[in-house]
Amino acid sequence: MEDIISKFRFNEILSRFKDIDQIVVVGDVGIDKYTFGEVKRISPEAPVPVLEVTKEWLKLGLAANISHNLNTLGVRSTLCGVVGEDLNANIFDSLLEDEKLKTWGIVRSSTRPTIFKERVITNTQQICRIDYESSNEIDSETELKLLTRVSEFAKNHKALILEDYSKGTLTQQLISSLILTFKEQGKLVAVDPGRSTNPLFYKGATLLKPNLSEAKVMCSFLGYKENNIEKMAQILIDKLELQMLVITLGSEGMALLDSTSSNVLKIIPTVANEVFDVSGAGDTAISVLTSALISGASLEEAAWIGNCASGVVVGKKGTATVNLDELNLFYENLLKKIKHL
DSSP: OTTSOOHHHHHHHHHTGGGOOOEEEEEOEEEEEEEEEEEEEEOSSSSSEEEEEEEEEEEEEEHHHHHHHHHHTTOOEEEEEEEESSHHHHHHHHHHHHTTOOOTTEEEETTSOOEEEEEEEOSSOEEEEEEEOOOSOOOHHHHHHHHHHHHHTSTTOSEEEEEOOSSSSSOHHHHHHHHHHHHHTTOEEEEEOOTTSOGGGGTTOSEEOOBHHHHHHHHHHTTOOOOOHHHHHHHHHHHTTOSEEEEEOGGGOEEEEETTTTOOOEEEOOOOSOOSOOTTHHHHHHHHHHHHHTTTOOHHHHHHHHHHHHHHHTTSSSSOOOOHHHHHHHHHHHHHHHHTO
C-alpha cells in the first residue's frame, strides 16, 4: 500500500471539513428500525423461530443516513426528500431534530407512506426485514415542491449529493433539472445511483459512485455487455459525460477514474479489518468522497479517506456512521499495520 494517502494530507483534508459550505442531500428518505433479541425455541404455530425481544431502536435511513454521516464528520448539510402524511413522518422529523439536522427540506405527500424498514436480528444473523414503502414515482405536485425547494439551496450550498434508492423520489425531471442547476453554478454533483434508474438520467454529474453490480447493469442498459472493470469505467465516463467515477468493489476495494487528470483506472485495496454489517457503507463512502473533494482532495486521496471511513462502519452492526475520532484512529492503526508488513 505504498500509494496510501500521506498522514499530512489525511489530516489537512479532514481539518477542512468543519469549514465546508453546506451540502444538499436529495433522495429517498426513511426510518430504519432494529428489533434485537434471542431465539430459544420454534413457534408451535408454524416452523418459524420465536424472537424474545431485548432491544429496539430507530435510526435515520436511506438518504437521511448520508446527512447523519456528514453531521458526525462535522460537515453541515440540508436534507431534502419526501415523507408521508402519517405518524412515521413525525417520528422521522423527531429523529432529524435529535441529530440536530434541519427539517425544512422535507416535503410531505398524502399519496405515499413514509418509508419504514424493520430488521429483526439476533447476535448471529438477521432473521427477516419488513418494508413499508411505495416505489411509485412521486406525483407531479410533490415533484415541483421538492424541485423548487432544492433549487433554492443551490446558491448557498457547496455541493449536491443525489442518493437514489429507486423508491420514486428521484424522477427523471428532478435529477436532470438539479444536475443542470447545480452545475451551472459551478457546484460539485455527486450521485449514488439506483439500480433500476435509467443511467442516462445522471448525465453530466461530476462524480458517479456505483458498486460493481450496479456498474454492470448500467453498462448493459447503455448497450454494452462488459465485465472488464476498466472498459466499464470508460463507457460510463464517456456515455454519461462524467468527470469522475468510483466503482466500489466490496472486499476488493475501489476502482477510480478521473477524466480530468490521468484518465487511467486505478484500484485501491480495501482496508476493512472485519465485516459485521455492510448496511450504510455506501452512504458513508459518498459522504466522505464528496466532503474530501470539496476540501481540496484529489479523487485518489478522497477515495483513500472514504475507504477508511467504510472500514469503520462495516465493523459496526446496523446502519452506521463514522466520526472524525474513529476515522483518525482507523487511519493510525492502518499505518501501524502497513509498517509491520
